[in-house]
Structure formats: structure tokens, C-alpha cells
Amino acid sequence: MRAPHRWRRPAVTVAATLTALTLGTGIASAGQDGWGRPTPGSDGGGDSYYPQDGNGGYDVSDYDLKVTYAPDSHQLTGLQTVYARATQSLSSFNLDLKGLTVDSVKVNGLPAKFSRTGDHELVITPRFPLLRGLPFRAEIAYHGIPQAIEDPNLGANGWQYAKSGGAFVAGEPKSATTWYPVNDTPLDKARFHLAITVPDEWGVISNGREKGTYKTAAGTTHVWSEDTPAVPYMTTVAIDKWTFDKRQRADGTPIVSAFAPGTPDSTKQADARLPEILDFLESKFGKYPVDAAGGIYLAEPIGFSLETLSRPIYSGRAGNVSTIVHENAHQWYGDTVAVDHWKDVCLNECFASYATWLWSQAKDGQDLDARYLKTVAAASDQFWAGKLYDMGPGNEFTYVYSKGPVMLHALSKYLGQAAFDQVLKTWNGLHHNGNASMQEFQHYCEAVGHKDLQGFFDAWIYGNGKPAPEYLYPGDLKPANG
CATH class of the missing domain: 1.10.390.10 (Neutral Protease Domain 2)
Structure with a gap:
């Protein structure tokens, strides 16, 4: 688990402090003091499917975003303030931003150099290096007409336009980069605060709690605050009547x-x-x-x-x-428990899909054993070949919806219902506001159930063939002809 760090927003004196540190002692001295020689932060978060998404060298605690949006022209003007802590001494660092024009950047209140590289990299070079362990603040002013990311399977992702003239943001695994600068990785959750100004006749909804509205020369500003740390693609705004x-x-x-x-x-x-x-x-x-x-x-x-x-x-x-x-x-x-890497996406979708099974059992009286047996009996070779782990980029949102809940029902029988129910109810608390991998889930199930589950996980999750009978019909599940 990589739980988010907690710290207060840096005060305006941070810039002066860093200036004194860097000018008074020099970089070599900083290295002797344990901060390390400043180097560029990585331009990717390390995911095996999307290696350029996200960045390294810092952890974000808070995004404080101010946006003005004109529905008639689709023009967006933004000021993003990123509160973060350096996890290495940084000579430069990256944020992710797709397509929009950056007007200026400040780091700790001082103008910073910036450049654009690749599809979405914003490279920021502060006037003075950022020292490991210390908080910093970056302010990015930008503008433009947001454009969605086209996904071959899911269609448009990110900022999209409604026929009514409004707009909305939705997309996975990426969307935030289409409308604000961000560290676009599930491994860096942060609080999200939004103040968005639109013409008076438009309404706004976003994440978290509504903090009020106020009038400006450009229209009405709507303020929303999400204090539960969020993965970037989980943030949204929607403008409509x-x-x-x-x-x-x-x-x-x-x-x-x-x-x-x-x-x-x-x-x-x-x-x-x-x-x-x-x-x-x-x-x-x-x-x-x-x-x-x-x-x-x-x-x-x-x-x-x-x-x-x-x-x-x-x-x-x-x-x-x-x-x-x-x-x-x-x-x-x-x-609240996000994936370590996108190959772990079954930890998201398999469970959300199984929740609908549990609902149908509780509210509609559905026999889940009968549903399972019927699904297994009708399953095709293609169904069994579908992978629930490390399925490859672009294939994340496929069999996790169909094979995923079937696997979890089999796990409830193989592990034992009491142990399975305990896992479902305590997993979030174990990794609350953090990240987790499929291997961590396996080990937790084994610890709760006092049972070796390697064979089950190999058959259902890590492999991609029809499970052997001991894993296909565990517990009191029996084949239709059995």
C-alpha cells in the first residue's frame, strides 16, 4: 500500500527558505546534508501499460484549480495550484497536460522555465532546485479549447461537449490531462478543490461537497471540494442546465x-x-x-x-x-482503494460487477449458485481465454465484467463464505485511501482463510484457461450433470 502523505499546505515563506538553502550552502553541500544532488524527476509513473502517464520525484497532496469556461466558444482559462512534496531533490519535474497552451509557471512564487515534450509532458524547471522531503507549490496558468482523447474501444475520454452546449469530463484510464495539469497516475492521489466560473444560466456539479457560489464579472463561480484523496481520472466537472x-x-x-x-x-x-x-x-x-x-x-x-x-x-x-x-x-x-498498476484492474471491475450479483440476491431473491452454474455451463472457449490479470493495454475493460464476478463467486466457495465475507468487508480498511495489487489481495485472502490459494488464483486469475474441476466446482457447487 502506498498511503498518501499528509502535510499542511506550504506557506509563502517556502520560496525564501529554499533560496537560502540553495544559495547559502550550494548543491554539493546539500548532497552532503543528505538531500542528494538534484536531478530531473522521471517523465513517467512506471505503469507497464502506460509508462508515460504520471511522473516521478514528488507526491501531490492537493490540487487547487480555478477555471473559467465559456460554453459558447468552448474556451477554458485555468490557474492550477499544485501542492506537493519532493521525494527526491529535483532540478526539474513534469506534469501531464494534453493540448492546452501554458501561459506561465511559478514554483514557490518565483517564475519558472517550462517546455512541452511528447504527447502531454509539461517540463518545469524551477529557479532553485527542490530539495528532497520539502514541500513546494507550483502554479500553472493556461488556456485553450479542451479536446477529448479518442479510445478505440470506449470512444471519447476526458473533456467532452454536450449537445445542450454544456460540457462534462469522463474517462478511464486517463481524462484529467485534457483540462488541467496533473500527475496522471493512480499512485498519486490528492485532494481536489475546484472553483469554476460559467455564465449565470449554466449549472455546475463536481466531486465532493458544494462550498457555495458567488457572482463575478464573468458569471457565477461554483466552488466544490473533494477531501477524499482522488486518483486523477476520478475527478470530474459537468456543466449543463x-x-x-x-x-x-x-x-x-x-x-x-x-x-x-x-x-x-x-x-x-x-x-x-x-x-x-x-x-x-x-x-x-x-x-x-x-x-x-x-x-x-x-x-x-x-x-x-x-x-x-x-x-x-x-x-x-x-x-x-x-x-x-x-x-x-x-x-x-x-x-478509495485504487490499483497499483492497470494490470490489477480486476480489483476494481470484478468486485463492482459482483456487487450487482449480491444486490440481485438480496433484493430480488436470485439464487447465485444457480446463476453461477448456468453461466459456467454456457461459457465459451473465448470466455475461458479471457484474462483477469495482466490482460494487456487496451484490454482492461473486457472480461473483468463477465468472467470477473463468476471468479469471485467461485472464490467465495473455495475460501469459505465466512472468510470471503470478512475479506470483502475489511479490504477497504486495510488499504484505505491507498493502492493495492492482485498479489496483495491473494495474500490477504490466504491470511484470512488460513488457506493456500495459489492454485485457485493460477486457475482463475493469473492463467487464462478453463479451471480444473476442483476450482470450477468448489464447496457445494456441483456441475449440472453431477
């Missing part, structure tokens, strides 16, 4: 849902069950781990719905109970 529904859970957690014009009543009725859905998921996975809840219901039928933190975003006509269960299960599996 929304109808809002504002409620609270029994424990006071605010629920804010936004419906685009033309949203059918069936979708609003499904969203009305959100408190019931969260209570159910809490009974299975432990205490709700996020500081707010709700949903963003689009008119556009995009290629997916997405578990944006605290407030999932739903493709038009996908606002049904099953999808709402799936996306909110991600608040535990995928959001």
Missing part, C-alpha cells in the same frame, strides 16, 4: 445528484434508491469511505458510465439500479 436533487444519508453525508434536461423519470426513480443502495453496499464492504455521494446523469449516450469519486457519472439512458450499484461499489473497490 441541470435539475438538482439534494439529500442526506442518515449519517449526514450529503447526496447531490444532477439530471440533464430530458432525463427520464425512470432514471430519477432509480437514483432515488441511492441511500438504500449505499446502505446495502456498506453492509457488504464496510463503512462508506467517501465524504459525499450522488450522481451525474448525462443526456449523451457515451460508451460507459464511470465511478468518478463520490459522484459517478452516468451515460444517457444508463441510469438504472444495476448500473448505480456497480458504480457506487467502486467507491470502495477502485476509488
